[in-house]
Amino acid sequence: MFHDLGEVLLLLARTFRALPHTVRQRRKVLEQLFEIGNASLLMACILSLFIGGVLALQTGPVMAERGLQSFIGQIVGLSMCRELAPVMMAVLIAGRIGSAMAAEIGSMRVYQEIDALRTMNINPVHYLVLPRVVAISIALPLLVVFSILVGWAGGALVAVTNYQIGISFHGYVKSLGNGIDVLDVVNGLLKSFGFAVTIGLVACHQGLSTVGGPRGIGRSVTKAVVNSIVMILLLDYVFTRLLMHLD
Amino acid sequence: MNATASQGVRLEVRQLAKSYNGQPVLQDLTFTVERGEIFVIMGPSGSGKTVLLKHLIGLETPDRGEILIEGQPVHSPETMNRHRVAMVFQSGALLNSLTVAENVGLYLTEHRLLPPAEIRRVVAEKLALVGLQGTEDRLPAELSGGMKKRVAIARALVIEPQLIFYDEPTSELDPLIAVTIGQEILRLNRRMGVTSVVVTHDRDLAFGIAHRIAVLHAGRFLALGTPAEVRAHPDPVLQQFLQADFRFEPEPVAP
Numbered sequence: 427m428f429h430d431l432g433e434v435l436l437l438l439a440r441t442f443r444a445l446p447h448t449v450r451q452r453r454k455v456l457e458q459l460f461e462i463g464n465a466s467l468l469m470a471c472i473l474s475l476f477i478g479g480v481l482a483l484q485t486g487p488v489m490a491e492r493g494l495q496s497f498i499g500q501i502v503g504l505s506m507c508r509e510l511a512p513v514m515m516a517v518l519i520a521g522r523i524g525s526a527m528a529a530e531i532g533s534m535r536v537y538q539e540i541d542a543l544r545t546m547n548i549n550p551v552h553y554l555v556l557p558r559v560v561a562i563s564i565a566l567p568l569l570v571v572f573s574i575l576v577g578w579a580g581g582a583l584v585a586v587t588n589y590q591i592g593i594s595f596h597g598y599v600k601s602l603g604n605g606i607d608v609l610d611v612v613n614g615l616l617k618s619f620g621f622a623v624t625i626g627l628v629a630c631h632q633g634l635s636t637v638g639g640p641r642g643i644g645r646s647v648t649k650a651v652v653n654s655i656v657m658i659l660l661l662d663y664v665f666t667r668l669l670m671h672l673d
Numbered sequence: 674m675n676a677t678a679s680q681g682v683r684l685e686v687r688q689l690a691k692s693y694n695g696q697p698v699l700q701d702l703t704f705t706v707e708r709g710e711i712f713v714i715m716g717p718s719g720s721g722k723t724v725l726l727k728h729l730i731g732l733e734t735p736d737r738g739e740i741l742i743e744g745q746p747v748h749s750p751e752t753m754n755r756h757r758v759a760m761v762f763q764s765g766a767l768l769n770s771l772t773v774a775e776n777v778g779l780y781l782t783e784h785r786l787l788p789p790a791e792i793r794r795v796v797a798e799k800l801a802l803v804g805l806q807g808t809e810d811r812l813p814a815e816l817s818g819g820m821k822k823r824v825a826i827a828r829a830l831v832i833e834p835q836l837i838f839y840d841e842p843t844s845e846l847d848p849l850i851a852v853t854i855g856q857e858i859l860r861l862n863r864r865m866g867v868t869s870v871v872v873t874h875d876r877d878l879a880f881g882i883a884h885r886i887a888v889l890h891a892g893r894f895l896a897l898g899t900p901a902e903v904r905a906h907p908d909p910v911l912q913q914f915l916q917a918d919f920r921f922e923p924e925p926v927a928p
Contacts, residue, residue, distance in 0.1 A: 450785075534768070541732050542766035546780045546832065547753050553783065 430653070434631045437555065441627065444549070444556045451557045458561030465522050466569060470515060474573040477510055478502055478580025486584065486591035495591055499598040500605025502581030507610040511573040513662055516621035519566055520654035524629035527558055528650035531633025532643040540634070550634065559626035566622035567615045574611065578602060617665045624661060625654045681708040681868030682743045682756050682835045689728060689738035698724050700892040701738070709866040711858065713879040716889035717914055722872045723763070725889065726840050729870060730760050742836065756836065759829035763841040765821035767813040767828070773800070774809035777828045799827040803857060819850035826857060837861070839871040843878050851875065855882050876915060880904070888914070 448455065481502050489495055531554055534540050540550050582598045585591050593601075632650040636642045684706040691699040698721045706712040716722050727733040729740055731747045745752040767776045778796045781787050787795065800806055803823040813821060822842060829837055839858065843851035855878050862869050862882075873879055879886055880900045887897040888911050896906040904915065 530770075537769070538762050538764060538766040539768050541727075542760070542762060542768070544732060545730055545758065545760040546783070546828075548779070548783045 430631070433635070434627050437551070437627050437631050437634075438623070440551045441555050441559050444552050447552050447556060448560055451552065451560075454553075454557035455561045455564075458557050459565055461526075462519070462523050462561060462565040462569075465526070466518060466565075467572070469518055469522065470569050470573050471576055473514060473518060474506075474511065474576035475580040475583075477514060478506060478577030478582075479584040481505055481510070481577075482581040482584040482591070483588065486588060486593075490591050490593075495585075495593045496597060496601050497605070498585050498591065498593060499578075499581070499601030499603075502585075503578060503602045503606040504610060506574045506577035506581075507606060507614045509614075509662075509666075511570045511577055512614045512617040512621060513658065515566060515569045515573050516618060516625065516658045517655055519562065519569070519622070520625045520629075520651055520658065523562060524625045524650050524654045525647045527626070527629035528632040528636075528647045529643055531630055532636035532646040535634060535636045536639060536643060555626075555630040555634075558630055559623060562626040563619055563622040566625075567618045570614055570618040571611070574614065613669050616669065617662065620661055620665055621658050624657045628654045628657060680835055680866050681710070683708050684712075684729065684836060684868060684870065685739075685741040685744070686729070687739045687741070689725070689735050689740065691724060691728065691733070691736050698892050699728070699735070702892075702894060704887060704894070704897060706868055706870055708868055709862065710884045711862050711869045711871065711882050713871045713873060713883035713886045714889055715873060715876070715879045715886055716895075717874060720889045721892045722874075722889055723840060726760075726838055726870070726872045730758065730838055757832050757834045758836045758838075759832045759834035760838040761822065761825045761829050761840065761842060763844060765813070765818075765825040767821055767824055769813050771813075772809065773805070773811050773813070773816070773824050776813065776824060777831055779828065780832050795831060796827075799830045800824075802830065803827045804853070818845045819847070819854075822846065822850075822854060823857075826854070830861070833865070834867055836868045836870070839869065839873075841873055841875075842871060843873065843875045851878065854878075858882055890914075 482498055485501050486495065486498050489498060534554070540554075543550050543553055582595060585593050585598050586595050629650040632646040632653070636646040686702055686704050689699055689702040690697070702725065714722055714725060724733065728735055729747065731740075731753065734748065740747040742752050742756050742758070745755070747753075768779070771779065774793070774796045775782070777799055778792045781792045781795065796809065797806065800808060803826050805820060805823055805827065808816070808820070808824070813824070816824065842854050842858065846854065858869060858871065859882050861867055871878070871882070883900055885898060886900055886903045888895045888903060890910055895908050895911045896903045898906070903911070906912075
């Protein structure tokens with residue numbers, strides 16, 4: 427595990443050094459962005475709508491009993507911004523995109539395509555890792571913004587239509603506006619950027635270190651997803667502590 | 674050998690050794706491939722041919738010994754920047770997500786050596802050289818084994834290599850295509866003076882195209898010399914490898 431972690435950090439350093447090549451790889455970055463959006467937008471929408479809704483449903487009636495229904499917008503808004511949207515979207519992307527990245531690069535490794543790149547003096551970090559890490563680092567924060575907005579909408583839908591909560595749409599939006607600061611959204615975006623870099627690097631590292639045939643590819647995909655999710659949850663705590671200090 | 678007009682480079686291997694899990698795979702191999710030479714490394718399966726080739730192209734690091742291209746170590750990035758080296762993989766190793774044209778032009782595109790229109794022209798020219806004109810927009814999955822190998826050769830040609838490695842270029846091919854590939858290797862060598870290292874267990878190909886042959890067995894060279902010298906070599910293992918065929922003794926019929 428520590429060996430893997432060391433190699434991921436090494437890959438991070440190599441990717442960071444390769445950053446000036448991003449402009450040259452912009453076509454691949456755009457292709458990856460399109461793939462990420464295409465594969466995850468609908469899922470992100472469904473997931474966020476229901477998370478926002480469930481959040482309102484769980485908290486709304488209890489708060490309404492105590493006459494605190496005017497805070498529902500604030501609770502849904504803050505939870506989505508600071509915690510649920512970044513973590514849920516990161517887990518979704520680790521499952522849908524991280525696995526695909528590990529499988530694609532792993533199969534390129536098994537079928538000697540990466541060796542072929544090396545013999546042509548093409549650096550696999552520039553050609554394969556950089557565009558993927560850059561694309562996922564752009565896509566995940568954007569998905570999080572989308573998820574926050576849809577989550578708020580889901581919360582509003584339940585808060586307004588549920589008779590136990592009984593708050594107007596205007597009241598919900600007002601509560602949201604009172605409780606949410608731009609910094610809360612920035613907080614979530616900073617977290618999601620960290621998660622995105624982690625998912626991209628873990629997936630690419632697993633792909634690049636694939637050995638064996640199809641079974642090896644399967645192992646890499648599983649490890650990429652599991653390691654990414656574990657890292658996301660660990661980093662979530664670390665980022666939350668750090669951002670609390672900054673607040 | 675077309676040594677005078679050669680644009681090829683000299684490859685030198687000194688005391689090369691490699692073990693995996695304590696099992697020696699290559700044992701103190703020393704040889705030189707001269708500029709413009711076709712050097713064939715032959716041997717039975719599992720003799721260490723592909724491992725040797727991976728070391729020669731710099732994909733593996735030896736435990737001991739040196740590999741030099743024009744006197745410079747193959748692992749130095751400067752060597753690979755200074756000399757144009759290409760490899761044709763056994764499977765072709767084409768990038769499956771790219772079309773034939775994108776595969777063949779990949780070196781030029783990634784290193785930004787030519788404008789796109791010029792790359793298209795060069796790609797068409799190299800594909801025509803290997804008899805695959807009109808296949809530019811096809812994906813590798815739509816090609817036969819022989820076509821993949823020829824695309825891989827076209828991709829290597831785009832680099833205008835000074836040193837080219839072939840890993841089992843005729844394996845999995847029917848005899849007609851195998852002969853075409855062999856002729857292609859010879860034609861390139863004569864036309865461009867490129868130094869060629871061919872790894873194969875195809876005896877017909879080896880004796881048909883080689884200037885010199887090295888026979889590898891259990892990580893050591895059993896013989897190294899011209900095709901005539903190798904044929905005349907007295908080693909029994911080598912002779913068994915060279916003379917093995919499908920003619921069996923008729924089984925005695927029960928009375």
